[in-house]
Amino acid sequence: xxxxxxxxxxxxxxxxxxxxxxxxxxxxxxxxxxxxxxxxxxxxxxxxxxxxxxxxxxxxxxxxxxxxxxxxxxxxxxxxxxxxxxxxxxxxxxxxxxxxxxxxxxxxxxxxxxxxxxxxxxxxxxxxxxxxxxxxxxxxxxxxxxxxxxxxxxxxxxxxxxxxxxxxxxxxxxxxxxxxxxxxxxxxxxxxxxxxxxxxxxxxxxxxxxxxxxxxxxxxxxxxxxxxxxxxxxxxxxxxxxxxxxxxxxxxxxxxxxxxxxxxxxxxxxxxxxxxxxxxxxxxxxxxxxxxxxxxxxxxxxxxxxxxxxxxxxxxxxxxxxxxxxxxxxxxxxxxxx
Amino acid sequence: xxxxxxxxxxxxxxxxxxxxxxxxxxxxxxxxxxxxxxxxxxxxxxxxxxxxxxxxxxxxxxxxxxxxxxxxxxxxxxxxxxxxxxxxxxxxxxxxxxxxxxxxxxxxxxxxxxxxxxxxxxxxxxxxxxxxxxxxxxxxxxxxxxxxxxxxxxxxxxxxxxxxxxxxxxxxxxxxxxxxxxxxxxxxxxxxxxxxxxxxxxxxxxxxxxxxxxxxxxxxxxxxxxxxxxxxxxxxxxxxxxxxxxxxxxxxxxxxxxxxxxxxxxxxxxxxxxxxxxxxxxxxxxxxxxxxxxxxxxxxxxxxxxxxxxxxxxxxxxxxxxxxxxxxxxxxxxxxxxxxxxxxxxxxxxxxxxxxxxxxxxxxxxxxxxxxxxxxxxxxxxxxxxxxxxxxxxxxxxxxxxxxxxxxxxxxxxxxxxxxxxx
Numbered sequence: 001x002x003x004x005x006x007x008x009x010x011x012x013x014x015x016x017x018x019x020x021x022x023x024x025x026x027x028x029x030x031x032x033x034x035x036x037x038x039x040x041x042x043x044x045x046x047x048x049x050x051x052x053x054x055x056x057x058x059x060x061x062x063x064x065x066x067x068x069x070x071x072x073x074x075x076x077x078x079x080x081x082x083x084x085x086x087x088x089x090x091x092x093x094x095x096x097x098x099x100x101x102x103x104x105x106x107x108x109x110x111x112x113x114x115x116x117x118x119x120x121x122x123x124x125x126x127x128x129x130x131x132x133x134x135x136x137x138x139x140x141x142x143x144x145x146x147x148x149x150x151x152x153x154x155x156x157x158x159x160x161x162x163x164x165x166x167x168x169x170x171x172x173x174x175x176x177x178x179x180x181x182x183x184x185x186x187x188x189x190x191x192x193x194x195x196x197x198x199x200x201x202x203x204x205x206x207x208x209x210x211x212x213x214x215x216x217x218x219x220x221x222x223x224x225x226x227x228x229x230x231x232x233x234x235x236x237x238x239x240x241x242x243x244x245x246x247x248x249x250x251x252x253x254x255x256x257x258x259x260x261x262x263x264x265x266x267x268x269x270x271x272x273x274x275x276x277x278x279x280x281x282x283x284x285x286x287x288x289x290x291x292x293x294x295x296x297x298x299x300x301x302x303x304x305x306x307x308x309x310x311x312x313x314x315x316x317x318x319x320x321x322x323x324x325x326x327x328x329x330x331x332x333x334x335x336x337x338x
Numbered sequence: 339x340x341x342x343x344x345x346x347x348x349x350x351x352x353x354x355x356x357x358x359x360x361x362x363x364x365x366x367x368x369x370x371x372x373x374x375x376x377x378x379x380x381x382x383x384x385x386x387x388x389x390x391x392x393x394x395x396x397x398x399x400x401x402x403x404x405x406x407x408x409x410x411x412x413x414x415x416x417x418x419x420x421x422x423x424x425x426x427x428x429x430x431x432x433x434x435x436x437x438x439x440x441x442x443x444x445x446x447x448x449x450x451x452x453x454x455x456x457x458x459x460x461x462x463x464x465x466x467x468x469x470x471x472x473x474x475x476x477x478x479x480x481x482x483x484x485x486x487x488x489x490x491x492x493x494x495x496x497x498x499x500x501x502x503x504x505x506x507x508x509x510x511x512x513x514x515x516x517x518x519x520x521x522x523x524x525x526x527x528x529x530x531x532x533x534x535x536x537x538x539x540x541x542x543x544x545x546x547x548x549x550x551x552x553x554x555x556x557x558x559x560x561x562x563x564x565x566x567x568x569x570x571x572x573x574x575x576x577x578x579x580x581x582x583x584x585x586x587x588x589x590x591x592x593x594x595x596x597x598x599x600x601x602x603x604x605x606x607x608x609x610x611x612x613x614x615x616x617x618x619x620x621x622x623x624x625x626x627x628x629x630x631x632x633x634x635x636x637x638x639x640x641x642x643x644x645x646x647x648x649x650x651x652x653x654x655x656x657x658x659x660x661x662x663x664x665x666x667x668x669x670x671x672x673x674x675x676x677x678x679x680x681x682x683x684x685x686x687x688x689x690x691x692x693x694x695x696x697x698x699x700x701x702x703x704x705x706x707x708x709x710x711x712x713x714x715x716x717x718x719x720x721x722x723x724x725x726x727x728x729x730x731x732x733x734x735x736x737x738x739x740x741x742x743x744x745x746x747x748x749x750x751x752x753x754x755x756x757x758x759x760x761x
Contacts, residue, residue, distance in 0.1 A: 051537050059560050061560050065526030066533060069530020070533060072531055073535060073538075075537065092520060093526075093557075097518060103730055104502050105497075106496075106497055107728070108508060108516075109515070258736075
């Protein structure tokens with residue numbers, strides 16, 4: 001075990017996989033010589049060479065398309081899209097190609113590509129460096145969508161993603177790279193060394209894609225969330241003194257419905273929280289699932305916490321961000337409903 | 339037509355229905371006039387190729403000039419056979435669509451050499467990323483006609499399990515990548531495949547095709563950029579058949595430069611070739627393949643040809659171009675030209691030609707009869723709809739498993755209802 005922040009954990013996952021499997025390569029803008037703008041690929045080019053750690057042109061569609069071609073030729077490419085906000089030029093290659101290759105060839109071809117991309121706000125990135133577009137990928141059949149909330153899961157899930165024979169879009173909440181974040185930007189930054197999930201095994205291990213984790217057991221209300229909001233929700237529940245069960249779904253596709261349904265049936269109350277915009281956000285799918293599976297167990301209307309249906313404004317980052325106050329209001333509303 | 343004049347330039351097709359066909363815009367050159375630089379030559383020595391026109395077959399049906407690939411008569415005959423089979427297959431499948439046996443078809447009439455000659459100039463282990471009008475490649479790689487037909491029929495033996503529009507074939511074994519209905523996507527994918535071959539230090543190269551219209555997509559430009567940046571061993575083919583459905587090629591080309599001239603702009607050779615000249619297409623493909631295999635990187639080849647057929651069975655070209663436009667096409671027909679060449683060599687005759695046509699027709703008819711026994715979209719053996727949930731992922735997710743059950747229940751209920759009605 002080593003104390004790692006999320007960047008180091010992701011770097012370790014890449015290092016472990018490149019060391020074990022010569023077919024693993026990585027490419028993206030600034031990932032090679034420089035080691036990535038967030039340092040996730042730091043040192044990899046020196047260790048594995050320029051042929052396996054490739055700096056690429058600023059062309060996201062080209063990065064994903066060539067990664068697809070590489071995967072068809074037996075490699076396991078990890079493509080980095082520098083910010084999730086930049087992924088849209090690659091959307092056609094992801095939606096119409098990457099997600100469909102196994103299906104349209106009747107299983108003859110497959111494309112084991114992992115796309116890593118930092119997402120979310122809280123770093124003063126403005127509307128073009130703060131987005132959480134996971135719902136746009138969850139809606140596409142044929143790609144797995146993952147978003148870890150801590151270093152341990154980040155490494156285990158990235159290893160599972162690279163080993164997966166299907167494509168994975170791997171979102172990295174960049175506000176969590178250096179430490180857990182409870183939603184209050186005015187408090188001093190907390191390091192991952194203070195968090196149990198900052199203890200990361202040095203070698204190879206997996207976290208299963210498609211398995212949620214109950215990160216805080218409780219009896220009164222279920223909070224279903226992922227990414228940065230995991231830490232915000234835990235903090236909100238603790239400050240209110242509510243015995244909330246917080247579930248980090250970790251994987252958006254495929255969704256671990258069993259863990260969610262079991263918990264909501266137990267508590268009868270539920271809050272769903274994510275940082276992405278509210279309208280048609282992934283929370284809506286979680287709500288619909290709960291309504292279908294747990295309706296007769298519900299004691300109160302399900303509450304939804306999300307970013308507003310606006311872009312992420314540079315000047316009003318913290319007014320946009322669904323912080324503890326918004327989560328607390330939802331928790332209170334669901335607890336008070338009769 | 340509006341007579342308003344502004345500084346906005348709107349490209350015009352040279353002729354529309356009712357007009358006299360006009361191909362004077364084509365920059366032609368006599369056979370044998372293009373120089374053939376060494377495949378290793380620096381870019382500067384190749385630049386004339388981007389604006390000229392590589393032609394080997396002269397008006398006298400003789401091969402001439404430095405690009406003559408000096409193929410054995412048996413290879414020429416094989417090329418003719420593949421092209422003829424492609425044409426006969428196309429005609430039969432087009433008719434099958436008209437008879438309501440399938441929903442959709444795309445012919446490659448007049449463009450057979452672009453696929454067949456290029457396919458023959460490559461090694462069987464080279465990976466091909468075709469567009470939807472490259473059925474000649476399927477013929478060269480020996481795909482069984484019956485397998486192609488079953489795909490077109492979406493029947494119980496369809497390689498795509500009923501998921502793809504007709505003509506979107508694939509074969510892992512034959513190294514033919516899956517054809518996409520989204521244009522140009524295969525172009526940068528082929529580059530990625532070639533990059534992987536280079537990373538693994540393998541000798542194989544990739545080749546890919548798209549139409550003149552599709553060069554407008556960003557994917558085309560990604561492909562050229564990545565291919566040149568990493569010197570990927572790939573051949574990038576633009577099939578300039580003059581028409582993107584109703585849109586004249588100038589809407590993608592911009593003019594006055596050729597599509598091939600995009601190549602030198604990115605730093606790679608561009609070669610403009612007579613796409614209806616089997617020998618010329620073979621020769622430039624061989625040149626580009628040699629360059630790629632030696633580590634010289636990519637080549638962009640523009641095949642100047644003409645789409646004789648409608649864009650697809652859903653298209654009626656008489657609404658946007660002169661009906662008889664093809665008759666004025668100055669580069670002739672690829673099959674006729676190779677046939678005349680073989681005859682000029684004393685290696686072919688009208689009788690042998692007639693026999694070949696008959697053999698191809700019989701081959702296609704036999705395959706068609708067999709394919710029909712495996713069903714059509716509406717008749718005969720059917721695919722199991724339950725399979726639609728397979729291959730989304732390697733393993734069925736719980737949610738997909740549930741939907742699979744739901745569909746099965748829905749179908750069982752419908753079946754019960756239908757049975758009750760019958761009683």
